[in-house]
Amino acid sequence: MPASFALPSILEKVMTVLPPDEEIYLVGGAVRDLLTSRPSPDFDFAAPSNGISLARSVANSLRADFMPLDDKRDTGRVVIRNADGSFTYLDFAAYRGASLEEDLRDRDFTINALALNLKDMTVIDPMNGAGDIRAKIIRACSPDSMSHDPVRVLRGVRQAAAFGFTIDKSTREWMKSAAYKIENASIERIRDEIVKILGGPKAGASIRALDMLGALSHIMPELSKMKGVTQSPPHIHDVWTHTLAVLDQLDGLLSILGPGFDAETTSDLFMGLVSLKIGRYREQIAEHLAKPLNPTRPHRSLLFLAALYHDVCKPDTRSIDEAGRVRFFDHDVKGAEVVAERGRIFNLSNDEITRLKVIVRNHMRFHFFADRLENENQPPSRKAIYRFFRDSGGAGVDLILLALADARGIRGSDLTQETWAANLDIARILLENYWERPAEVVNPPRLLDGYDLMKELNIQPGKVVGRLLEAIRENQASGKINDRYQALEFVRRELSRMDGEP
Template sequence: MKDKPSWNKLAPYAGRWVALIGDQVAGVGWTAAEARRAAKRNRPKEWAAAVIFVPAVKVDSDENENEGGEAKLKTLRTSERKITLPEWPWQMVRRLARSRQTHVWLVGGAVRDALLERPLHDWDFAVDRGALKLARAVADAFGGAYYSLDVERGTGRVVLRTDAGTQLDLDFARLRGDDLDADLTTRDFTINALALDAAGALLDPTGGLDDLAARRIRATSEGVFRADPVRMLRAVRMAAELGFQIEPQTASWIRRDVVYISEPSAERVRDELVKLLALPGAVEALQRLDAFGLLQPILPELDVLKGVTQSPPHRFDVWQHSLLVLDTLETVVATITEDESPTPSSIAGVPTAAWSDLARALKRFASDVDQHLAIDVSGGRDRALVLKLAALLHDVGKRETWSQDERDGRIHFYNHEPVGAEIAARRLQALRFSSDEIARVRVMIGQHLRPAHLARAERLTRRAVYRYFRATGCAGVDVVLLSLADHLSTYGPNLQDRRWMRRLSVAEQLLTHCFERYHETIEPPPWLTGHDLMDTFALSPGPQIGRLLETIREAQAAGELQDRESALAFARRLLDKSAD
């Protein structure tokens, strides 16, 4: 790349993705999409020409990297292994530990990911003594925030902000056991039971390096899942995330211990489920959960959809259809937001031309949709994640509403949307999702057929657009995306061109109004207030005022009113009509 910045400039971001504008780092993230979104937030009027991964291992460069200073990476060699870690924050942690005569080891996922040359997420440190004091010292040195996670067990967290504004968590914990070997051998999986000491020695008491090379998930011992049943979910999630296989003995222990999955707190189960759903290709991981018997205890409302039959144009039962909608949704979003067209799943059987049609119709909303879905809803869980939840659960009301016409045998699911919205809300409450997340899912499931209803009309009026967004609120964009995925999953290879193009036309118009004409048709500035109506027409406060204002506002959004005077005249006609 012509304007590629020097390694010295990229070194602080080793293990992460960076979005570049010229030779400047405009955004940083743990994924390419996150880096690009950060760049859009930081420099909204410019487009990042490239998004690149800064490897943990220093790569060759045409530039003389040593001129003008040392590269800010420290290469650590252990036998035939080489790990390269950013000196920030590793060097400061070592220095502070040494000054306190404390031994510190980098452990777990950070070591694993460095060996795999993957982006480094959170850093975990094991400390022989004084873990909380060391964590506070690190927070002070970096100007970060310190939090005590478990004083009794000696665990604390340091939250740092990088120059690009991304969050980095450093967790410090007292050794579990008499020494590091005891600590590592009680961890969940061998590939997480790795440690790096301050001198650069790589410690591997359970054979994690061999399992990394073989790309397998192996439990450190037979009792790991009974000690913490959430680890069963983590095994499935890590296998999907890393592209590894769960070793047969470990798989048999999961099947044996699945009965214990009800023991952990709902919050911990939720967090692991969320991490799994956030992965691309989440459906495969969900199917693996189901094969182990782990899905039914977590999402029983989804499990009971197996065997719930549907009439054509549906091709699958409700369970398979629900998984297919989630899978197709990922491709719908990627087709709109990503620079390169994704490879659609062959399961849906959607004609290739349909994806091209989708890109032509909605690609211009790429930045808007991307930023919309990146907005946090609660606890670090963004709109994209909540949309995937809604897609998975969108038809959970069909089992309770199933009926069959005695005359023609067709199957119906009358009112399955509102019924399903409440079923999903109860399950999400049990999993301790926030009220904002639950409200959002309730709207998406309750309204997921609305774009299909709009597509049946000859044309989409401004009044219909206004009413659509009044019903869906800030989830209106999400409902559009869910509806498209639902349509493609339903028809698959039997997709009808005319029907599909009409659905795309409605989607394009709804997104246009949302992103380009918002203050014209969705949230027009009010020309009248309640006081205006009361003063002009000698009205008393009451529900009548609210109804009048809403009727006026809808007429304004529909383009039937031009100014304050026409709004007052319209109000007078409404009052005269009600008096007759």
């Protein structure tokens, strides 16, 4: 029976250049997305043979880029650059088996074992995938689906979260049985699925699911040691449960701060305060998160990965002081190295690894500001704000978002309105300076360079030049230096003081 749905314009365009005498089907997730009225970023096509030559022909007709993906599986890709700079990928492959039905039955989940006949718009559905879509169930195509490709365990968890579906009981058991085999999959495939999970909805729930299925310890084993590690008040959870709570809170926070969010729709007073205190920065936050450090991996995923690792070294640094209070000295410093190593294992870029390190290394600084504001009514000085953004670089906004999620994850329902208000006030102060007073506080214009100092004051090259230049910038941020003359006078006083030191 022909299906009735609106085809995306890109698909209609592709259909005009497909060879009319070829048997070509749209298959997989793109058909699922059509049935559920979801946008699809990519389109997979299947034909009895000649997948690569089909892709090359379509690419030539559309004046798009072509690349062979897999000679063994006769798969080629067409890359279309869209007007907004994004890309649409069209993959053409020969049947995986002897027929289209065999190809579909060999796929991961029934909701993806679908094909659309592009000539008569008939949906081919040998596994009742449409029924599972209506029932909102993730069901494996066969008992061997997971063991044949264990990365499907991650994909199933991701799609369950993305679509709000439930994983079928038998499928969960098959996932558990195949979990240990994930270690044998390529690290790039594992990384790409983890990135999608962390960049999608309900990242915390997805990580919980991977853990319960026994898969997480075979992907990121260093996380397991956080389980059961107790903490002193105000923490209400052990380290692992706290970490998962932070992921949940970060997800909710980004929803509240998302473009177009209506604050009137939330019944959560504490999240409503977020909108009240820092909601005016929604657009800037969205722009910040829209800037990836790698074109194939979203910024959001990197932030959630940092959140997942922010306390990873608490088990290694746990101690108890004389008063019986649990301490975790330098867990931020050591955690930065652990998350950097995970970034290297995942083959992330140097920029991404640096960002992860900076976030984990500096994630406690915001809390010092908030504690001082709440307990001493003392907001951070201009110099402290300057140093915060200097040390965090482009990660300053990420640190603020993580810190707010961390604050809620620490106290949970014990969080008082006063404590939360102090945290939000610090966030407002920092964001206000970052976006409204950048030249005054965050990144003052350079009044002098090293050559100026050496020429004007007869200073020899060395570390002292760098220290003096940084001291000038700190005093600019503090409002104590406003022009070149004041900068030179400051340096003269500093040199005189240094000469007088024993």
